Amino acid sequence: MSKAKYIGVFGRRNSGKSSLINVITGQEVAIVSNTPGTTTDPVKKRMEIPGLGPVVLVDTAGIDDKGKLGDQRVTKTKQVISQIDMALLLFTNNEIGKFEKDLINNFKKEEIPFIIIHNQSDIIPLDSGVALELGEKFKTDIVEFSCSLLDEQEQEEIISFLISLMIKSLEESSYTKRGLFDGLLSKGDVVILVCPIDGEAPEGRLILPQVNAIRELLDRDVIAVVLQPANLENYLYTNKDNVALVVTDSQVFDLVDKVVPATIPLTGFSVLLARSKGSFQKYLKGTPYIDSLEEGHRVLILESCSHHSSCEDIGRVKIPALLAKRTGKKILWDIVAGLDPLPTDLSKYKLVIQCGGCMITNRQLAARLKGAIKAGIPVTNYGMTLAWCMGIYERATEMFVSNNH
Ligand SMILES: Nc1nc2c(ncn2[C@@H]2O[C@H](COP(=O)(O)OP(=O)(O)O)[C@@H](O)[C@H]2O)c(=O)[nH]1
Ligand SMILES: [Mg+2]
Structure with a gap:
């Protein structure tokens, strides 16, 4: 299972959060209603977006709830913001007020990429002056959007446009990608991965850090030699001059430490993971x-x-x-x-x-x-x-x- 990106959908009640999630997923997952406050709990919808991979859309219904104490709302908002990789903020009627501004300030403080979406533009279109002003002020895209377009093709087009902006935002966000081997290897290097297949190894497969490491080494045009601890000494005996790095499971570090000459850097999967994450x-x-x-x-x-x-x-x-x-x-x-x-x-x-x-x-x-x-x-x-x-x-x-x- 790969890591899903968490995307928070923010906006006042009835701005169309649930509708937006529905049109993106193409399914009726969130309850859509014109009675304010219908969706009371955050709804998380896991899905696969082509070009973006697995994502979890988080419906933040309730954080504009006037009935709630201010403090509680702030806590809840912070909790949601701490879990997401990106935010979509909906507004309508060309109106951005304190609620939206506070959220934008929080996104900025937490360095969360965000997209501002003017929804229900089929009822009241986005004013071009407002779009220009907000775009400059908040340094982000303002998207004229609608969840209820009659023309299916037009609807699909603006959804793919929105998704392309989401992909761009996530890619530009500094948190998105850090490799296990960043700065450690060059093309053509040989790396030994020591992967014990013992009682703790899962049946019939490798564990995630090992899989990720192999994939990343292939992406980097590095040669991965995957072997069990018992074969390490023999392999090194004939090949040690070509080995740039040895990575081992921590459980057998002791043993590997004794076999790998001091001239070859040695580390553990868990240390690489700690470094990348x-x-x-x-x-x-x-x-x-x-x-x-x-x-x-x-x-x-x-x-x-x-x-x-x-x-x-x-x-x-x-x-x-x-x-x-x-x-x-x-x-x-x-x-x-x-x-x-x-x-x-x-x-x-x-x-x-x-x-x-x-x-x-x-x-x-x-x-x-x-x-x-x-x-x-x-x-x-x-x-x-x-x-x-x-x-x-x-x-x-x-x-x-x-x-x-
Ligand atoms: N005309 C129009 N109606 C919309 C649009 N988006 C949502 N709605 C309607 O607005 C109401 C509130 O939408 P909902 O998604 O429940 O808002 P939420 O409270 O933010 O989750 C519903 O009746 C929706 O059908 C839109 O883009 N255009
Ligand atoms: Mg809703």
Whole structure:
């Protein structure tokens, strides 16, 4: 399963959020009604958009709800914004008021790309003066749109136009793509991927970071040699002069470390993943705090994909056990699963350990860690913690520290 892009659909009640989601998906997924407030819960619709891949459209009905306390609305809006990669903001009648301006300010603050859509343009068309003024003011496209065009072909055309703008916005957004091997390799290099097929390997397939690595190496015209730990020594014996990098599963790092000569850089999949996803520089600073943990200190574990039983095992069993063993102290830990809200008071935690985040977007991951980073709490992730506790951290991160990546 690949990571879906989260797209929030914002706008006042009756601006046409549900209708827009329906016309984009081509299905009647959200409840459309002309009674204000019909859709009370955020509706998430997962779909595949050609050229954009898997996306989740988030209907934000309710965040303009006048009946709600202002604070609650602000909290809810922030929560939605922290989860999305892009925003679509609907308005009608050429009117942009405080509600829209506040949202735009929030998008800008969080660096979320956004598109402003003038909906119901079949009733009241977008005024060209207003379009020009808003476009300049907010530095974004203003799209004249309608969800109710009688001409099917015309309707399809403006939907594909909107989708093309969405693709462009997402591509330009800095959070979208960071590779596992950025800055590490050149065309034609040989990389060894050590992938143990043992009791922990899933039946009949590879795990996601391995699959992603192989795909990325192919994209980069790099030669990937995929092998089991037992074959590494033999392979290196004849080929070691041509190997640019060895990447291994953390579980067998010890063994691999002994076999790979010091002249060949060695790292782990989890370290590459930590570097491509999340706050690697913060992880590099935060990980050594593991050794400062004292008896009774509390650690917060963030597990972002609770449906992955192997990750669940790492977060709930392996990491607490490794921390206990490494520190020799009784460390207390709390776990927050999925995208559940974090505890409001983070000050009781001495360290925050985030999972690899293979199932969530970079933006979601950054949002998960923002509070802790702001509060000055050291942060790290599963892979970096495993590497630290197993004593392999230094070698696995060496190339990034010295290169100042
Ligand atoms: N004429 C016209 N009606 C629209 C358009 N978009 C939505 N509507 C209608 O406006 C009403 C509110 O739309 P809805 O999607 O429920 O708005 P929401 O509250 O933002 O989700 C419904 O009766 C829709 O059929 C549009 O582009 N043109
Ligand atoms: Mg609605």
